[in-house]
Amino acid sequence: MASTRQETVVVDGLALAQDIRQDLAKAVERHVSTGRRAPCLAVVLVGDDPASASYIKGKRRACARIGMDSIERKLPATATEREVLDVVEELNASEGVDGILVQLPLPDGVRPNTIAEAIGPDKDIDGLTPINAGRLLLGEPGHRACTPLGIMKILEHHEIPIEGAHAVVIGRSAIVGKPISLLLQQANATVTMCHSRTKQLAAVCRNADILVAAVGVPRLVQPDWVKPGAAVIDVGVSIIDGEWVGDVDTEGVRGIARIVTPHRRGVGPMTITMLLCNTLDAYEAHFGA
């Protein structure tokens, strides 16, 4: 009997991210060569969470590598919500800043939604303010959340048919699950959104041509949940005994899925790259392409 084992491509998100960053670097260079200032990302760090400090460092390094400027506003863990809002308002008004990112989590007493709502929509390169979330819902132009945008680029790069496909998204967060569901639906997929109360999750997933897991439950998606030939996108990141683990049993789905993103060098590098894309878009909306 002929083997039905599928040749599975393990997505190299880092290589794809690097290709996109090269194009971004060329665009930045082109702008700067005309005498304009470079695009600039402002990051706001409140408190001294080492993980947050490390994420900020990574984002600033990514900016520097493509010739983008970045500035950091650091506030102590004791900062009040008013103090954080003052910084956001100052950055909103700054002619020298194109994108604003407030690193989460924020200390107790500083409400993330209140801070997000204060970021000017044109500088909201995370795409998470109510205005940009609303624009996405309405299908209007606006900054899109970075992880979902990166997932769409991965699907596009691997020529995964989206129109008419059944996409199943596990997770309904504002940062990943909801926006990726909307982007897939706007690309004419038929989308099923799943969450912790979904019944017969495995059976629903088995029908997916595109399966996106954005949950945070290690290896939730097992090989027998995956339809042969499906595109499997693993967004989840959990750390177990110091090791990074995704939401998908990546090794197990090899030979079944058409593509699968690994939990390292998969979606993560694309997320930061989309932050750079959105910052350049914000700059070009102001200065022209």
Ligand code: NAP
């Ligand atoms: P979140 O806000 O915690 O949302 C998790 C979602 O998963 C919720 O909608 C929850 O359902 C659902 N869920 C939880 N347990 C479930 C289960 N057993 N079965 C089905 N659904 C379940 O998380 P998030 O911010 O979207 O992040 C999800 C994961 O992606 C995390 O591991 C995070 O670290 C990772 N992440 C990675 C990147 C990247 O760039 N690689 C970016 C963002 C997030 P309910 O709504 O019913 O509670």
